[in-house]
Amino acid sequence: MRNSTSPAVKVILLDIEGTTTPVDYVFGVLFPYAKERAGEFLQRQGQEESVQADLKLLRQEYETERAVGLAEKLPAWEGDAPAAVVPYIHYLIEIDRKSTGLKSFQGKLWNQGYQDGTLRSQVFPDVKPAFERWTAAGKQLYIFSSGSVQAQQLLFRYSEAGDLTQFLSGYFDTQIGMKREPESYRKIAAEIGVSPAEILFVSDVVPELEAARSAGMHGLFSLRPGNYTSDSEGFPVVRSFNEIQEI
Incomplete structure (x- = not known):
């Protein structure tokens, strides 16, 4: 299955656990x-x-x-x-x-x-190539996680794939709101300075996708090895970022 992000999508907003990073690492x-x-x-x-x-x-x-x-x-x-x-x-x-x-x-x-090198974060093998592809196509990449902004930055800076922070335009945590509340996604869009309709959100948690959809964003359900559920409840499914292609 191939999912396409249209030119109208300017921003790709990503969850971490179960989306860029194995649940087991967390x-x-x-x-x-x-x-x-x-x-x-x-x-x-x-x-x-x-x-x-x-x-x-x-x-x-x-x-x-x-x-x-x-x-x-x-x-x-x-x-x-x-x-x-x-x-x-x-x-x-x-x-x-x-x-x-x-x-x-x-x-x-x-x-x-x-x-001190005790920790090196894990990301799925398709993450870095996707980051390179999306940014080359002019997309802005942001993270929205319940982990603190500092924790997010550390995870992407000290990953086994190298420093991935160069591809990321910003980070959001629960300071902006909880991930299952539509208002959080409206605030994120306003903070970035785009319409919610110009943002694609990828997560492995359906209530988060529902909240983002209620705010006007597009959503894809991330189905990764080790995730808690495979039930996307109607959201389009991606098993790899390679399935998200620009047109």
């Missing part, structure tokens, strides 16, 4: 790395202003959960030491919570791993 490498090193990182850098900002967001989230009667499900957060948040961080990672505070914290933690 759940099998990045998340365990964050769980294993969170305590050590907080002992060393927990008093830094930017880390304290993340901890403030996490504390607000924790107290909100307690206020709505979820205290029995939550791990204890005892004391004011930065490392006291670790059980809650582990809890959020285990349930894959799309938490802005957690994602921002993880970006800082992963930065260390990428810098």
Whole structure:
């Protein structure tokens, strides 16, 4: 199957997990790395202003959960030491919570791993050639992920395929809105400065595609090895970026 992006499509907006990057890299490498090193990182850098900002967001989230009667499900957060948040961080990672505070914290933690060479991100083999092809055709490429902008930049800068940030025009995370809300996609279009109808969004999550479609964007369902579902619920399916061709 070949899907074509018409000349009217000026921007290709991409999800990461299950679209550019194997799900297993996120759940099998990045998340365990964050769980294993969170305590050590907080002992060393927990008093830094930017880390304290993340901890403030996490504390607000924790107290909100307690206020709505979820205290029995939550791990204890005892004391004011930065490392006291670790059980809650582990809890959020285990349930894959799309938490802005957690994602921002993880970006800082992963930065260390990428810098020292412990981490090298995985992308599917067709990603780099597609980036080259699309940018040569005049398309702008953007990322929209629940991971922080910092985490996104690190993933594409330190990939096994080399530095792919040269092909990317920008990044969006949950600071602009949640991925299942149409308003997030309207804001992205406004930020880029194009009509939603000029944007193609590729994701492996149908509710995200539905939100983007509600905002006026085009959508393709990414079906990659290891993804959670093969049910595109009517969205056109791509198994490789090689199937997305310009006309």
